[in-house]
Amino acid sequence: MSLRGGIVTLALLVACATPVFAQGYQTNFDDSTGWTFAGGANGVVWGVDGTPSSVTGGAYQSASKSLNYNNATNYNSGSTSTNSGTATSSAITVSGSNPSLTFWCNFKTETGSDDANYGYDKRTMTLTPGTGTAVTAKLGVTNFDTIVGACSAMGTWHQHTVALQSSWGTVKIQFKFDTVDEIDNSNPGWFVDTLAVSGSGSGNTGGGGNTGQLNTVQEWNFDAGIGGWAVTSSNASVTWAADGTPAAVVNGQAYKSAPNSLNYNNGTNFDASGATNNGSATSPAINLAGLTDGQITFQCNYQTESGATYDKRFVEVSTDEFATTALSVQLKSSGTASGLGDCAAMGTWHAHTLLVDPAWGAFKLRFRFDSVDGIANTYAGWFVDDVKVQAKGQVGGFIDDLLGDDNGDGPHRRACGGSVAGSPAPILGMTLAGFVLAVAALLTILRRLR
Structure with a gap:
């Protein structure tokens, strides 16, 4: 040679x-490093703390603090005073392929105020790119902008995912709360936590400095097929598959990222000729040994019977091929356990994040559907897409x-x-x-x- x-x-x-690896920006708001606050009135301001503890679902999603707008009790700044305020990040570098912003959200405001006509207690997010035009999106349960997705019910921590563009170069993130009027402002306010930019984002982080890099360990978008996942079904006609059917899920699509998702149905619905049916989709082995702060995010959509008694959807983790489960959570429209966040309205794609312990070593992830009975099963089913396993440390x-x-x-x-x-x-x-x-x-x- x-x-x-x-x-x-x-x-x-x-x-x-x-x-x-992707160097992600992430903050759980242990402090306010890299964020500036403006506006407010009479002590009602944006801040980083764990108050008020009275808000349903808690004042923080992780650790002991969140970014929130109130006076530690509510956002009432006086009987004749309206108020509004902003929390703005420093510029965050955005690059890499398919960058995205995720954050957790909880709120308690005037009942129905953001959904009837978006008239009071407005919650908005503005993205200001280094190159390009700023984009503002409103947040709500039924009245929301599609780029940020729907909120879950008040008092429920839930996650939003927003697509970014690497061509922006940088992005500033701003959250704004506006009471609009001085009436019915004795509610806890708005809470934001565990915010991250993936792709190759970088920037100042909360938590007393750089909290580490959240790296993608493994991911599946099912566009090229099932990708090593093992599926089971009690009825051969209804099972898990990687495809784009049925074409419509209420008013949404059968996938978050085209053209496929992992979904449970027969291509049309999950009716097995009137029979009860169930099935599971299990991932290949995932190993986060030597890493920290493991998490799994995935996109979810569904159309089933309403309520939590029938057509059950479970997310499960096991270290022993499901002889036992390290974690088993039923997804619901309200009251979902283990911090996964409640599901948004049927037909609306939304994100869930599952915290996993690297100390488990090798484990598998499973999505399991159970119709429970053979009645009213002519709905589209359950759809999962863009599953991403992430952790901190060298990968x-x-x-x-x-x-x-x-x-x-x-x-x-x-x-x-x-x-x-x-x-x-x-x-x-x-x-x-x-x-x-x-x-x-x-x-x-x-x-x-x-």
Whole structure:
């Protein structure tokens, strides 16, 4: 081998030994670093704390604080005084593929005020890109802008996901609350928590500085098929599949990102000729060993009987092939446990986030549907899309990409350090196999250069 060839090969090894991953901005608002507040009146302002504790669902989604608008009790600034205020982030770098903003939201305001005519206690979000035109979206249960999605019921923590554009370069995020009038302002207010920009976003974070990088470990959008997921069904005519049917789910689509989702039905509905039916879709093994702050986000849509007694939808995690479950949560329109957040209205795509413990080691994720009975099953079913597993810490090693798919999960890797769920724990940003082979290759190069 020539000296030049050896140097090039050595450079490739060194470059690939450094993992390449999305550097996400995330804050859980342990403090207000990077945010500025304006407006308010008579003590009613945006701030970062855990008050008031009286709000249904709690004043924070994670840790002990949130970003919220009130005076620690309500947003009443006086019997004849209206008030409004803004909370604005510093510029956050946006790059990479398919960047997005996610944040958790809870609120208690004037009953029906944001849904009848959006006339009182207005909640809006404005995105100001470095290059381009600012976009303002209103938040509400039924009266909302589609870019931010629907809110769940008052007193329920729920997550919003907003698509960003890497061409923006940077983005500033602003939340604004406006009472509009001075009537019925003795409610707790608006609460925002666990805000993140994925893709290659970066910026000042709360929580006393940089909270770490939230990296994508594994993801599925089901556009190329089921992707290694195992499905079961009690009735062969109704089962889980990766496709785009039925075409309509109430007024929404069968997918969040075209053209497919993972969904439970027979292509039209989940009626099994009047029989009770159930089925599950189970992921390949996921391993977050050596990482921290694991979470799984996914997009959800559904059309079933209303209520929680029939047509049940479960999200489950197991470390022993579901002999037992480390977590099993039924998704509902209200009262969903474990911080997953309630479902939005039927036919409306919305996001859920599931916190997972890397100490579990290898585990699997399962979506399970149970009709419970054979009555009123002529609805579209349940739809899941854009499943993403994320954690903080170094992810990946370049040898995985050279050797190919080692765990049967399909093409979810990025060159020089992509998704490695199911692979050995990383060592210095590489898998153990990658480290050993890299050293061997380096020694071979050095011998040939002698």
